[in-house]
Structures are given as structure tokens and as C-alpha cells.
Amino acid sequence: MQIAFTLNGKPTTVDAPPYITLLELLRDYLDLTGTKEGCSIGECGACAVIMDGELVNSCLVLAPQAHGSSVVTIEGLCNADGSLSDLQENFIAYGAVQCGICIPGMIVAAEALLAKHPNPSRELIRWALIGNLCRCTGYQQIVDAIEATAQARQRSASLQPKLTEHARTI
Template identity: 75%
Template sequence: MLIQLTVNGETIAVEAPPDITLLDLLRDYLNLTGTKEGCAVGECGACSVIMDGRLVNSCLVLAPQADGSEIVTIEGIHAPDGGPNDLQQNFIDYGAVQCGICIPGMIMAGEALLMHNPHPTRQEIRMALAGNLCRCTGYQQIVDAIEATAKQRQGEMG
């Protein structure tokens, strides 16, 4: 079937089977492999993307459900010059990246949180990451990186 959607600001029409997931559509049909597959059953958050302003596990969304939607993937998160944005740079600076499988999903969860709650407490940051599993970092540095980004963005907004 023909699926039309907007991905990272670009309107796309793609022929794909109706029984594949949004995750597979992104990775296998649109070559956006930054979104990772961990568990494929909605438990790890590695496949997180923002769909119509909401964080979703793309492994739980059927591609036809995404028809007409606006998707942001990790490829759509960057600074104007194409380098890391402030959140991504803080993940680097705070040592929040180890193996990296979970990190695209963590960044999407962080961006979704800051979109809806620009002044999160550490507890709210931890709650926002509750659906994103990481085996490597212990979460401390990830929470630190998101908290630092929130403070910097508040500062920038005066």
C-alpha cells in the first residue's frame, strides 16, 4: 500500500506492505537506520520516535497507522550546521553514551520531555526515561545531560 507521511520535515510517499511496523518502514524502506531495534515488543525504547508530537515505540506502530502523520527520528535532531545539537553534545560531554544502542531513543525521549516540560525535575526526567532501557550507563549521566540541557535552554530563553 502507499503510505504518505512527513519524516524530519520531508513529505514522503512510499510503497510498503501493510503489515510492517513503523520501525521497519523507517529502517528498511527509508534507510533511516539511526532508530534502533532492541526488543521489538515495546519494552526497551530503543526504537523511540516522535509521532505527531508524542513519543512512541515505533516497533508497536503499524506502518499504516503512521499514514498522514508527522514523524521525527534521530536523523531529524541536529544543530543547524548538521552537527550535534545541545542535548546530543551534553550526552557526549557528560559521558552518557557507551554502547549507543539505547542512545537514539534516549535522545528522542529527552527531546519529547523538553518539548512538553521545559523545566523538568530530576524525578520527572527519570519518569520520562522509564520506557527506555540502558544496560551500560546507570542512567546518572543521561539524567545529568538532560538536566543540563534544560537549564541551558532556559538560560537561552532568558
């Protein structure tokens, strides 16, 4: 069947069997292998993507359910020029990455959180990652990286009106 949806901001149509998962559609039919397969039963969060603004485990979504939706994967979360986002840079800076298998899902979950709660508490960050398992890092550095990104984004958002005001006066 033809599955047409918006993928990382681009209209996408793909011919695929109706019985496969969104995870399989992304990895096997669209070559977007940034989304990882861990447990395949909805328990690890490695396959997380954002679908119509909500965080979902793509291993639990049938591909036809994506028809007409808007899906964002880890590949859609870098900067427009393809460079790493501030959040991705902070994962590196804070030592939040070890084997890396959980990291795309962590980043996707973090961006889904920050879209709704730009200034989350550490408790809320931990709560938002409740569906993402990491066997390596102990989570601390991951929470640090997300918190630092949120704080930096808040600072630059509060600076922007001042800069605009300043630009008007010169």
C-alpha cells in the first residue's frame, strides 16, 4: 500500500506492506537508521519518534497509522545545515553518550519534552525519560545535558527581545 506522510518536514510517499511497523518503514524502506531497534515491544524507547507532536515508540505503531501524519525522527533534529543541534552537542559535552544505542531515542524524547516544557525541572526531565532505558550512563549526564540545553535556550530566548530593541536604536 501507499503510505503518504510528512517526514522530517518533507512530503514522503512510500510503497510498503500494511503489516510492518513504523520502525521498519523508517529503517528498512526509507533508510533512516538513526531510529534504533532495541526491544521491539515498547519497553526501551530506542525507537522513539515524534508523531503529530507526541512521543511514540515506532515499534508499536503500524506503518499505515503514519499515513497523513507528521513524523520527526532523530535525522530531523539536527540543525538546518546538517550540523549537530545544541542538544546533541551537549550530549557530547556532558559525556552523556557511551555505546549510543539509546541516544537517538533519548534526544527525541528530550526534544518532545522541551517543545512542551521549555524550562523543565530535573524531576520533570527524569519523568520524561521514564520510557527510555540506558544500560550504560546511569542517566545523570543525560539529565545534565538536557537541563543545560533548556537553560541555554531560555537565556538566548530572553536575550532576543533585548537584541532586537538594541538593533532598533542603532
